[in-house]
Amino acid sequence: MFKAKLKEAVICFGAGRVTLKYPFEPVKVPPKFRGKIEFDARKCIGCGGCANVCPPRCIVIEDVGEIAKITFYLDRCIQCARCYEVCPEKAIWPTDEFETATPDKSDLRSDMTIWMSTCQRCGRCFETENAIDKFPSKRWRGRGPGEENKHGIFPVKPPIEFVQRMSLVRESEEKI
């Protein structure tokens, strides 16, 4: 009896202080940590892969004509990381953030709206205005104005921003 208690006392004294001063000192998370997700609307092409694989359905896509509205319900997220595993454009990725406690549920919801362009042949939406961002990139370089018609790829009813940026891109390409 006494021997056991003595041994237990030795263990307890030997352990020292093991608690962390967590809220007052920040905790560093390991590199693989799967935290709150973040996304880049410029990279997203609206393919819907993330919404397709999400087990708790916390990514919801609503298609309204040429607009795709993507909503992230982070309060339902189980941090399984399937969404950024399947994203072809790396438009969604994990952060180190894990302190998501909030009194207001709407803090945990975020959404993005993507303009989808319409194919002139089949009438289906296929790409976003981000295609314009990619225009000066390697994939699109060398394809001059008006050439889109050959591939049947050009936007219908572009928003104002879209037209402005497109003209800027063309100017810069002409200078080169």
Next chain:
Amino acid sequence: MVKEQEFLMELWTHFPDMLQDLQEHVRNQYVATIPREVLPAVVKHAVKQLGARFVITVATDMRQKTGDYRISYILAFDKQKKFLVLQSAVPPDDMKITSVTPDIPAAGWAEREAFDVMGIVPVGHPDPRRLILPDDFPQGVHPLRREFAYNEIFPQEQNMPPRKPAPEGTTVVPLGPFYPTLEEPAYFRLFLDGERVVGSDYRGFYNHRAVEKLGDSELNYNQIPFVAQQICGICGQVHSCAYAQAVEDACGIETPIRAKYIRSLLLELERIHSHLLWVGLAGHIIGFDTILMQAWRIREPVMWLMERVTGNRKHYSSNLIGGVRFDIDETAAEDIRRVMDKVEQELKAVVDAISIDTTLMARLKGVGILTEEDARAIGVVGPVARGSNVPIDCRVDHPYAAYEYLDVQIQVQDGCDSWARTMVRVLELFESIRLVRKILDDMPGGPVMAKVDHELPSGRIGLCSVEAARGESHHYVLTGDENRPYRWRVRAPTYPNLQAVGVMIMGLELADVPISIGSYDPCFSCTERVETLDVNTKEIRIYTREELEEMCKRKTWEKE
């Protein structure tokens, strides 16, 4: 094919006409379709004469395929390392089967559940009450039938299930639904004669999960592992692993060997921190908080390790159909080895101290006795069975993942009490540390994910048992069309173990009841699938939800 297996040969000679189509389905599973009239006789013969262990029954709505319902009895032949599925059709106009519960007590809950979820009536069941459906669920509605949508909201009815009458001259002490030791809902009505327990009644299933319904109707094959791992907060890897292996077995997908080793590694690490959690909790239940503090201090580095290796403390999200999602590299392996050394060293010191502690022995020895006969009859699994001298361990009996390459030693104790269960767990901790080291040494190279680019075939049956820290978790998958299972059945280890509580606490004093319930490491959230209404009963009066809400509001106003 039957003739190769002697144990089935005997069954076949007894029922030659009935078992014509008995055949090997996949790796270690036999499936036979027989008429429902002889089903109880065959099950009884297999269990009583051939030493099979009853695992679970599965009720399936097959009306879209064959026009009938189907009931399947799953039996495990542990010595022969085989599963036997005996299934029979139940016509929709006469949904009755003969109950096997009077002879095989282990089937008690499973048959009650078959009635609840599918409406198949077990005739001759000794306790035909409602088990898992809520009290306010309408009569005659069965949620796992295909016409019942997963998001259907049912009308509420006020019907209380009949309760077990208390014996003459006893006091009824309610333990639960929430009581201070476990923080999980379970409602035991204890019948006391003075301080001694002379009987008990259990009402549980207070958590709404509906995972089986979601798996049948909403999720696809690769989404279910992530929902399955949410079934339990401790054995998440166990459930997702069991499900993935059941589908792989059913569809004949060859998992790469490195993926199998990684699954085993994560399972063993999970067992280590789960057992440490239990040791701490057991100390807490009997008021010995030194053990709680020390066990959880040792456990914490394991949790940090898992966070570094997999990206999360729990819910490793590692399994998909065909393999695992991430590899264990050299730095991670070094980390694991280092933490294992530290855990082993600290654990030895703690075990040295507590194994001679007479206070602990006084609270655990001779408490919650479950004899070997009872353990076999009720079909308990895991450390509860092994503490009662029943050497079953599905890592050895039905090897999965990489366990066929690892030499697992079954830890058995013959004390049949809470102390024996504690010793089983402590010995398993050292065994797990040894296995982790062996896995890291033996792990071969290669890919971790098989290529699954074809559509999975439909109509196949897959079974998998995985040894969780608490016992054997069993998953049954019947594959279907549209890239999702037709039926997915989960049986968590607490499901059979909980049925033994009535026997275990009989004759105990009231103060020993919490530790006897705690000694089998109950996990109510694993077991429960259906929501029930919060009804606070004080012997005579029953408060409805409206009344309770009203009371809450009144209290709040009074405070303000």
